Amino acid sequence: MLDFARGSAQKQSLVNSFANSLYAVWRTRHGRVAEFRDAAAPPPERLLQVIWQHQRLCRDRLCTLDGQSVRVLHPGFVSVEGGPDFRGAVLQIGDAAPVSGDVEVDLRTSGWRAHGHDRNPAFRNVVLHVVWETDHSVSRVATLPLCAALDSPIVELSSQLGRVSLRTLPENLRGQCAAPLRELPAPALTELLCSAAYVRLQNKAAALRVRAQQVGWEQSLWEGLFRALGYKHNGWPMQCLAEQRARWAAGADSPFHLQARLFGLSGLLPVELSQRSARADDYLRRVWDCWWREREGFAEGVLPRNLWRFHGLRPANHPLRRLALLAHWVHAGELTIRIECWSGAVIPDRQLRDSLTNILQVADDDYWSWHWTFRSARLKQPQPLLGAPRVTDLAVNVILPWLWTRAVAGQNEKLRSEIERRYAAWPAAEDNAVLRLARQRLLGRSTLRGGIGRTAVEQQGWLQIGRDFCDQADVTCAGCSFPELVRGMQRPPPASGGR
Numbered sequence: 001m002l003d004f005a006r007g008s009a010q011k012q013s014l015v016n017s018f019a020n021s022l023y024a025v026w027r028t029r030h031g032r033v034a035e036f037r038d039a040a041a042p043p044p045e046r047l048l049q050v051i052w053q054h055q056r057l058c059r060d061r062l063c064t065l066d067g068q069s070v071r072v073l074h075p076g077f078v079s080v081e082g083g084p085d086f087r088g089a090v091l092q093i094g095d096a097a098p099v100s101g102d103v104e105v106d107l108r109t110s111g112w113r114a115h116g117h118d119r120n121p122a123f124r125n126v127v128l129h130v131v132w133e134t135d136h137s138v139s140r141v142a143t144l145p146l147c148a149a150l151d152s153p154i155v156e157l158s159s160q161l162g163r164v165s166l167r168t169l170p171e172n173l174r175g176q177c178a179a180p181l182r183e184l185p186a187p188a189l190t191e192l193l194c195s196a197a198y199v200r201l202q203n204k205a206a207a208l209r210v211r212a213q214q215v216g217w218e219q220s221l222w223e224g225l226f227r228a229l230g231y232k233h234n235g236w237p238m239q240c241l242a243e244q245r246a247r248w249a250a251g252a253d254s255p256f257h258l259q260a261r262l263f264g265l266s267g268l269l270p271v272e273l274s275q276r277s278a279r280a281d282d283y284l285r286r287v288w289d290c291w292w293r294e295r296e297g298f299a300e301g302v303l304p305r306n307l308w309r310f311h312g313l314r315p316a317n318h319p320l321r322r323l324a325l326l327a328h329w330v331h332a333g334e335l336t337i338r339i340e341c342w343s344g345a346v347i348p349d350r351q352l353r354d355s356l357t358n359i360l361q362v363a364d365d366d367y368w369s370w371h372w373t374f375r376s377a378r379l380k381q382p383q384p385l386l387g388a389p390r391v392t393d394l395a396v397n398v399i400l401p402w403l404w405t406r407a408v409a410g411q412n413e414k415l416r417s418e419i420e421r422r423y424a425a426w427p428a429a430e431d432n433a434v435l436r437l438a439r440q441r442l443l444g445r446s447t448l449r450g451g452i453g454r455t456a457v458e459q460q461g462w463l464q465i466g467r468d469f470c471d472q473a474d475v476t477c478a479g480c481s482f483p484e485l486v487r488g489m490q491r492p493p494p495a496s497g498g499r
């Protein structure tokens with residue numbers, strides 16, 4: 001047996017040899033260790049976010065600037081749509097009852113005002129401002145400084161966590177259904193996702209059918225397309241524009257004419273030239289010349305600019321570009337008929353998306369194929385007004401549900417089953433942060449496995465389960481019945497009692 005002194009020396013030499021091991025050297029040389037080494041400098045904000053997510057804190061002595069204890073019952077989920085860094089945290093501050101709210105992480109207390117959080121409604125539900133250190137500024141939100149609350153020196157935490165993705169949920173933040181779902185055989189999981197997606201198809205179809213009863217089938221399709229092209233945040237102003245379609249579509253003699261009307265009605269027409277791009281300014285002048293003559297007649301329908309949201313939007317998805325595309329569709333006419341013909345054509349699975357793209361894609365637009373907005377410089381290469389991922393979104397969220405509910409209403413069994421076949425076979429949409437978070441929370445990993453997640457219908461399944469169960473439970477999954485339902489799928493059916 002080693003005596004204490006000899007044991008310590010051996011342990012130390014073991015630690016040194018681990019620190020200099022081949023793997024440790026590889027890790028450092030090949031950028032697997034974050035660069036932050038200066039304990040005297042403030043750490044990168046992203047590192048603070050990972051530390052918060054993994055709760056690498058002395059959790060029993062967290063204290064706000066005004067001396068209240070902080071108990072973190074759940075750190076929340078990293079935000080995938082901008083706004084505060086973490087959503088839905090559960091915290092107990094001082095003697096108050098636990099509250100659920102958002103957490104914002106900044107380097108310093110002054111970040112609250114400097115980044116405009118105090119004026120941004122998206123930050124209304126922030127219950128804790130986590131900072132590295134304090135400076136002259138204080139905010140109305142409870143503030144927790146981290147610099148003296150870490151469970152290890154910051155340089156060590158940087159080495160351990162600096163390259164950890166915020167998108168990878170720590171094991172203890174995964175949903176209670178993750179374990180039973182992981183045990184489910186792949187075919188059973190696929191079947192579960194497909195049946196959840198089928199509910200989603202029916203729900204979307206029902207909304208389109210109800211609207212069609214009020215405004216007709218064609219208008220309900222147009223409204224669905226406008227809403228889908230508004231994405232999550234601009235669906236409502238797009239719906240308002242679609243509802244006025246009969247007025248603004250009448251008598252327009254070109255896609256440009258329709259664009260001028262839609263831009264004017266949207267309230268998004270800039271009133272000043274950019275002075276940066278002669279081409280962009282020339283186009284804006286022409287739009288104004290056109291809109292100027294007509295705007296009085298449309299004045300009642302002009303939307304306030306503040307109805308639109310731009311935070312986190314990709315340039316290609318800017319509402320102006322989407323309206324430019326819609327103007328082409330409306331001007332070309334017969335979109336409904338072309339979609340109906342497409343539904344009746346024989347199309348192999350592998351050509352489904354391309355065949356619909358052929359119907360929806362438009363020829364180059366002189367301006368919008370080359371610009372993201374009224375103020376952006378001309379692009380080096382023309383960009384399509386509609387990409388393949390958006391075609392998939394339109395297919396699974398609007399076009400297939402619309403065709404399906406029409407087939408059901410018309411008792412056309414053949415068409416209904418053909419639409420269901422297309423829905424099941426549609427290739428997956430672009431993976432995104434919402435889907436990755438859903439998979440991580442529900443399945444315990446963000447990556448795809450064994451063919452799971454290769455179709456749009458499986459993605460729709462994840463989203464539906466998230467809506468039906470995760471959205472109804474808190475972040476700790478309290479009271480969620482989904483894990484039990486999944487476990488029930490693994491049990492053998494009860495033996496029949498009869499002889």
Ligand code: SF4
Binds near residue numbers: 477
């Ligand atoms: S709320 Fe339910 S469905 Fe969502 S992750 Fe938790 S256990 Fe799973």
